[in-house]
Amino acid sequence: MTDKTSNQMWGGRFAAGPDAIMEAINASIGFDKRMAAQDIAGSRAHAAMLAATGVISDNDADAIREGLLTVLSEIESGDFVFSTALEDIHMNVEARLKEVIGEPAGRLHTGRSRNDQVATDFKLWVRDQFDAAESGILALIKALLGQAEAGADWVMPGFTHLQTAQPVTWGHHMMAYVEMFGRDLSRVRDARARMNESPLGAAALAGTSFPIDREMTAAALGFDRPAANSLDAVSDRDFALEFLSCASICAMHLSRFAEELVIWSSAQFRFVQLSDRFSTGSSIMPQKKNPDAAELIRAKVGRIFGANTALMMVMKGLPLTYSKDMQEDKEQVFDAADNWMLALAAMEGMVKDMTANQASLAAAAGSGFSTATDLADWLVRVLGLPFRDAHHITGTLVALAESRGCDLPDLSLADMTGVHEGITEDVFTVLGVENSVNSRMSYGGTAPAQVRAQVARWTEMLG
Numbered sequence: 180m181t182d183k184t185s186n187q188m189w190g191g192r193f194a195a196g197p198d199a200i201m202e203a204i205n206a207s208i209g210f211d212k213r214m215a216a217q218d219i220a221g222s223r224a225h226a227a228m229l230a231a232t233g234v235i236s237d238n239d240a241d242a243i244r245e246g247l248l249t250v251l252s253e254i255e256s257g258d259f260v261f262s263t264a265l266e267d268i269h270m271n272v273e274a275r276l277k278e279v280i281g282e283p284a285g286r287l288h289t290g291r292s293r294n295d296q297v298a299t300d301f302k303l304w305v306r307d308q309f310d311a312a313e314s315g316i317l318a319l320i321k322a323l324l325g326q327a328e329a330g331a332d333w334v335m336p337g338f339t340h341l342q343t344a345q346p347v348t349w350g351h352h353m354m355a356y357v358e359m360f361g362r363d364l365s366r367v368r369d370a371r372a373r374m375n376e377s378p379l380g381a382a383a384l385a386g387t388s389f390p391i392d393r394e395m396t397a398a399a400l401g402f403d404r405p406a407a408n409s410l411d412a413v414s415d416r417d418f419a420l421e422f423l424s425c426a427s428i429c430a431m432h433l434s435r436f437a438e439e440l441v442i443w444s445s446a447q448f449r450f451v452q453l454s455d456r457f458s459t460g461s462s463i464m465p466q467k468k469n470p471d472a473a474e475l476i477r478a479k480v481g482r483i484f485g486a487n488t489a490l491m492m493v494m495k496g497l498p499l500t501y502s503k504d505m506q507e508d509k510e511q512v513f514d515a516a517d518n519w520m521l522a523l524a525a526m527e528g529m530v531k532d533m534t535a536n537q538a539s540l541a542a543a544a545g546s547g548f549s550t551a552t553d554l555a556d557w558l559v560r561v562l563g564l565p566f567r568d569a570h571h572i573t574g575t576l577v578a579l580a581e582s583r584g585c586d587l588p589d590l591s592l593a594d595m596t597g598v599h600e601g602i603t604e605d606v607f608t609v610l611g612v613e614n615s616v617n618s619r620m621s622y623g624g625t626a627p628a629q630v631r632a633q634v635a636r637w638t639e640m641l642g
Contacts, residue, residue, distance in 0.1 A: 205503075206263045208271055210510050215254045217303035218268050219247050221296060221379060224399035226287055232390050234290060239283040246280035247272075268300070269293050290389040291382055294413040294501045298378035301509065303400065305422050308516045309371040315523035316364045316429065317641065320357055322530040327353035328634045332627035334612045335450065335540035336549055343547030346612040349535055350630035356436055357637055363429040370425055374418035377402035381412035384500040414500040416490065419512050423487035426519040430480040433522050437473040440529065444470050449539040454532035457525065472525045479518045486511035544612045548577045548587055553609040553618070562601045572599050 223244055230240035250272055253259040265271045270293075277284035330349030337347035377397035380387065386409045393405035406412035443450035457472035489511045493504055551573050558569035575598050580587050588610040595602040608614055619625045623633075 202263060205266060207267045207506050207509070208261050208263055208265065210513060211268045211297075211300075212254075212261055212271070213513060214268055214300045214304050214509075215272065216251065217300040217307075218272055218296070219251045220303065221299045221396075221400065222272070222287060223247050224396045225291055225379060227399065228392050228395045229286070229289060229389075231395060232392050234389050234391070235283075235286045239286050242280045242283040243276070243287050246276045246284065249279050250275050267293070267297075269296050290387045290391045291379065292384075292413075294383050295378045295381040295409075298381070298413050298415070299400070301416075301512075302374060302378065302418055305418055305512065306371060306374065306401075308422065308512075308520075309367055309374075309425075311516075311520055312367050312425070312429070312523070313364065313371075315520055315527070316360050316367065319523055319527040319530065320360050320364070320637070320641065322527050323353045323357045323360070324634055324637055326350075326530060326533075326535070327357065327630060330535055330537075331630040331634070332616075333535060333537050333540055334544040334616055336543045336547065337625070343543070343549050345552050346544045346549050346615045347625040348616050348627055348630055349537075349540060350627065350634070351616075351625040354630060354633050354637075356432070357633075359432045359435075360429070361637070363425065363432060366425045366428065370418070370421040372403075374421065375401075375403045376406040376412075377404070378406050378412035378415070380405060381409035384410055384413055410500050414497070414505075416494055416505065416508050419508055420487070420490055420494070422512060423483070423490060423515055426483050426515050427480070427487045430483040430519060430522060433526050434477045434480040436526065437477040440473040440533070441470050441477070444468075444473075448543075449536050450543070451536065452534045453529060454534075456532060457529045472529055476522045476525055479522045482518050483515045486515035541612070545586060545588075548580065550587055550610045550612065550615050551577055553615045554587060554606065557606055557609045558599070558602075561603075561605065562599075 226235070226240045226243040226247075229235040230237050250259070253275070259271075259275065261271055262274070265274055273284060273287065276287065327350040330353070333349040334346050335349050335352065336343045337345050337352070377393065377400060379396045379400070380391050380393035397403070397405045406415070440451065440453065442448055444453050453468075453470055453473070455468075458468045458470055490508055493507050497504055554576065555566065555569040555573040558564045558572060559566050562569075564572070576587060576590065576595060579594060579598070580590055583590075588607065592602070592604055592606075595606065609618065616625050617627065620629060623629065
């Protein structure tokens with residue numbers, strides 16, 4: 180078989196044959212270079228510890244520290260040349276360090292392996308993303324609180340099945356998302372605390388015979404403690420899975436809100452107007468203002484869910500400890516993190532900029548017999564009827580109003596007493612949407628006073 184035939188079998192892209200294919204599948208530098216700052220931070224902490232424990236000399240440690248700072252500067256300035264032949268960020272940094280400082284660079288890897296090194300780098304990177312997610316969620320919650328406070332008494336329809344159910348307030352609806360994103364915030368904080376154990380010093384899988392101080396490196400890198408089992412330390416990717424799980428649930432919440440903004444900003448609803456900063460026009464229809472940012476947020480959840488599923492599949496069949504499969508952990512997380520942060524920022528911007536159309540909200544709030552439940556409650560509370568009887572009477576009155584093309588408050592008292600003779604003029608005090616929302620004073624209810632209390636509670640919690 181000729182070389183040309185062999186190359187064709189492997190595919191035209193890999194003209195050099197199997198060696199090129201192996202290099203391409205084995206290398207991770209194309210994506211793990213994003214962890215350069217974390218890799219160098221871990222190496223600096225490791226070198227300082229090796230000197231403190233007498234494993235390497237202070238002179239070597241000083242040379243390594245300064246050399247690593249030089250390498251970091253080159254990377255940050257864009258002057259660093261990454262090599263696929265060197266496989267990953269760890270070997271790229273180490274090779275350049277040797278060029279910069281010479282022989283002392285070879286002592287940096289004493290007492291560690293690429294297995295604990297990559298686990299440490301990845302943890303540091305994911306931890307930074309948790310911190311970024313926390314900031315993004317907090318900013319979004321504050322934007323929602325601003326909307327809730329401004330519209331605590333603006334009436335709007337509440338929906339079930341996307342059908343008008345009962346009147347609620349704009350502020351109450353905004354606060355529902357505050358609660359959702361508040362749970363996301365809690366999950367992020369919980370997961371960050373749980374992951375904050377250092378793998379560094381676990382070495383390849385069994386620890387090391389060198390007298391290292393893992394408490395020292397853990398503290399230097401901001402970890403709470405070193406991971407307690409070396410096998411688990413190098414093979415654990417739960418922290419990445421929890422990150423993707425938190426991202427998935429939060430992205431689902433973002434997508435639900437984005438869906439509502441798409442609906443609300445339509446010509447049929449006109450509940451909100453999104454700012455020009457987060458909308459686009461049509462190439463041929465000049466009247467169009469498209470909620471593209473909301474639609475793209477709605478789509479991001481697919482990529483984030485996909486990343487979560489992909490990493491689950493990578494990890495599900497791996498025996499302890501490290502397998503090369505785990506190189507496939509990063510691209511999914513990197514992509515999900517980028518899209519989560521972007522979606523959070525875009526949603527915060529839309530919420531801060533959007534304007535609620537109070538007239539449209541109020542008109543919709545009174546449509547669709549939205550105060551029917553208030554009528555049924557009045558029959559129970561004032562006349563002492565069983566709720567099932569009250570439900571039947573209310574349904575009859577709704578059918579009557581529907582046949583006349585009017586709403587419940589438009590029926591006369593005579594119309595109502597014709598269905599149940601006990602109904603009095605007092606019933607009209609509960610049929611207006613304003614009266615309806617003001618009456619919902621149960622804890623967590625839609626009454627403006629309750630909304631303002633919840634806004635105050637959240638504002639105090641967030642400081």
